[in-house]
Amino acid sequence: MTKDILSGIETEADAELVSRLQQVDHPALAADKASAQVTQLKVAARAQRTASAQKSWKWILAVTGTVVMVTLVVTGFMAGLLRNVQQVQAASLDNINGIVEISKDAGQTWIVVEDGEGLTSGDGLRTYTDSGVILTFPDGSVVAVGEEAEIFVSTLEYQKRVLTLELLQTAGETTHWVVPVREGGKYLVNTVTGTAQVHGTVFNINVPDAGLARFAVTDGLVEVSNDGNEILLAAGQVTLAEGDGTLVPAAYDFSLKGELEAIGADDTWTVSGVTFKVTEDTRLKGEFVVGDFIHVIGRVLESGERVADMIMYSQVDKEILCFSGTVESISETEWVISGQSVVVNSDTILGEGLEVGSLVEVRFTVQEDGSWLALEISQFSDEQGPPEKKPTKQPREPKGPKGEVNGTGEPEQEMEGIPGPVKEQGICDPETEQIQPEAVRLAERYSVTYKEIMGWFCLNYGFGEIDLAYRMSLDSGTPVTEIFAMRESGTGWGLIKQTLFPKEKPVNKPDPNNNNLDLTPGPDPNPNPNKGKN
Amino acid sequence: MHTMNEMTETQAVRAASRGDPEAVAHLYELYHTGIFRFLYYRTGSIQSAEDLTSEVFLRMVRSLSGFQPGRGTFAAWLYQIARRVLYDWYRSNAAHPLVELAETHPDPAPKPDETAERRLEHAVLAQAMLSLPAEQQDVLILRFINGLSLGMTAEAIHRSIDAVKGLQSRGLQKLREVLTERGVL
Numbered sequence: 004m005t006k007d008i009l010s011g012i013e014t015e016a017d018a019e020l021v022s023r024l025q026q027v028d029h030p031a032l033a034a035d036k037a038s039a040q041v042t043q044l045k046v047a048a049r050a051q052r053t054a055s056a057q058k059s060w061k062w063i064l065a066v067t068g069t070v071v072m073v074t075l076v077v078t079g080f081m082a083g084l085l086r087n088v089q090q091v092q093a094a095s096l097d098n099i100n101g102i103v104e105i106s107k108d109a110g111q112t113w114i115v116v117e118d119g120e121g122l123t124s125g126d127g128l129r130t131y132t133d134s135g136v137i138l139t140f141p142d143g144s145v146v147a148v149g150e151e152a153e154i155f156v157s158t159l160e161y162q163k164r165v166l167t168l169e170l171l172q173t174a175g176e177t178t179h180w181v182v183p184v185r186e187g188g189k190y191l192v193n194t195v196t197g198t199a200q201v202h203g204t205v206f207n208i209n210v211p212d213a214g215l216a217r218f219a220v221t222d223g224l225v226e227v228s229n230d231g232n233e234i235l236l237a238a239g240q241v242t243l244a245e246g247d248g249t250l251v252p253a254a255y256d257f258s259l260k261g262e263l264e265a266i267g268a269d270d271t272w273t274v275s276g277v278t279f280k281v282t283e284d285t286r287l288k289g290e291f292v293v294g295d296f297i298h299v300i301g302r303v304l305e306s307g308e309r310v311a312d313m314i315m316y317s318q319v320d321k322e323i324l325c326f327s328g329t330v331e332s333i334s335e336t337e338w339v340i341s342g343q344s345v346v347v348n349s350d351t352i353l354g355e356g357l358e359v360g361s362l363v364e365v366r367f368t369v370q371e372d373g374s375w376l377a378l379e380i381s382q383f384s385d386e387q388g389p390p391e392k393k394p395t396k397q398p399r400e401p402k403g404p405k406g407e408v409n410g411t412g413e414p415e416q417e418m419e420g421i422p423g424p425v426k427e428q429g430i431c432d433p434e435t436e437q438i439q440p441e442a443v444r445l446a447e448r449y450s451v452t453y454k455e456i457m458g459w460f461c462l463n464y465g466f467g468e469i470d471l472a473y474r475m476s477l478d479s480g481t482p483v484t485e486i487f488a489m490r491e492s493g494t495g496w497g498l499i500k501q502t503l504f505p506k507e508k509p510v511n512k513p514d515p516n517n518n519n520l521d522l523t524p525g526p527d528p529n530p531n532p533n534k535g536k537n
Numbered sequence: 538m539h540t541m542n543e544m545t546e547t548q549a550v551r552a553a554s555r556g557d558p559e560a561v562a563h564l565y566e567l568y569h570t571g572i573f574r575f576l577y578y579r580t581g582s583i584q585s586a587e588d589l590t591s592e593v594f595l596r597m598v599r600s601l602s603g604f605q606p607g608r609g610t611f612a613a614w615l616y617q618i619a620r621r622v623l624y625d626w627y628r629s630n631a632a633h634p635l636v637e638l639a640e641t642h643p644d645p646a647p648k649p650d651e652t653a654e655r656r657l658e659h660a661v662l663a664q665a666m667l668s669l670p671a672e673q674q675d676v677l678i679l680r681f682i683n684g685l686s687l688g689m690t691a692e693a694i695h696r697s698i699d700a701v702k703g704l705q706s707r708g709l710q711k712l713r714e715v716l717t718e719r720g721v722l
Contacts, residue, residue: 010687012709024657027662032586043595044562051598102600132620295697295700
């Protein structure tokens, strides 16, 4: 036996068994079967290549379309045409990580998808281990789908800026950032054991198996129902919908990522100094032993007892301990949050406007004397928005001019000199937006205003895309508005690059540490996103 | 130009992701035995393992464009697909538990004159394996039947090396108990 095979073998008995396992005459695939499978695979590979080639032809057609579209932009016909663009009835798939598949036949067959492809009514979507994807719905609502998840789109309609969405989540974890649902609209997520209905909020659903769904709310209110029972969850609260129709009372959420220090005889476990109960209903995704680095999510019951809902191996080895609750008292050195005392000191990061009664999330560590030291206390309304989309590789649905992002024919309100922001998306609301450091950096780099960069960002372009567009504008002399217009018409960034640089002139990504960029201006040295759109 | 025999795995993966049939066949040759054995010991059925092996490699062809070499090894990625195929298979077969082993391989309890050191048959081993928790099965098969390192096994099942060591230790203990109970050890 090789030394490597014996790695981790601690006893002679184990080594002997390993030796016996290696002596087994293990079966092999019959030669005729293997041969048939190779033939089948070769056919599949050729089919895959043909499909890719067809995709390339579509791109060539897209170039032709692009030329036509750019001409229309220049002659001012674009606006009139796009007012009649059909309503977008698909969720776009972005930031695909790992393997993500969609099904068009209720889960019978699955096809791997790429960034920029769409999900429509009736489709299924699933992710593999260590995979994930961001779904963006036509109204701007965003869903982050975690690994080993499976969802089906029962209904997806977007008419007159009203979204009607019904999802069925059968496995895994999803987190939803829902823009306020307009009158007549609906945002509903079904699981096998319970349903969440929302009107504009941030929440998370975890379906570890067919017998349980866990609903946790970060912002706003979520109505969870199950077999006629209903419960209203506020920020920081969680409930479980169980297979027998039970809907457990709302409780505050806790999450622990840390080392498993003890497993007590009374089913009390300890992680990084924090104890909690493991019950027969706790979902254990692994066989844990003391010393493992694990992730526990659970509820703080009214009695103050912590009960674990799910335990899994932690993906990161960094200790992160959190719980949520209501601030009950505040002093200089100690706060009481839903019955739990936490020490605060000068290093504790405190959110703005915290007062008794605030719903907060506390990140803490356990000190040597057993007390909990708050590292950060924040209000739930301070939560971050959905993850930023990366540049997509596939054509997207056309957007309208003047900041019309949803293809509704109704232009959004414009800000001076920039496309109208998507107000529902929060970060693009002038009233509430926070300064985006990346936008500041890009504005400085290209000598344009911060508002101009954010104007593109709020049209759903990622900062990477904006960076690329401005760089290509500088290098090619093409106004940035025309470059974005090409993208709007469905042309991928790669094809735009080929169109602008037919002799394969390289587009140099600027060195962020080099302040001596060659910013020789093109025809439009300070491009205005609205320019050329009318 | 490389022939298939000269082609490294990295080159084969790159070519296969472009739809090169020979490169796909090369990857199949490299890995189909390991994948088949993994699926056999996890399902206990030769027939199912044959079918699922085909499915794993078809999914490989469809998914290769999404494989990111910087994020891990190709072998671990392929075993991740195999685990997902298994997961789907278990779900679709939940209402139809396997009977093949019991029907085709009667209880192999030894006769009195047989020695304790008699050869361990793969069907007996498969039956014993199926009585272990899934993660222990994964680790024992990948480590001691397919010969993967601790690190690659950890990557394939998304666990830390320490966790794999723990699963390995507990899995061997449990397997020894099961085989002893059945009179094989």
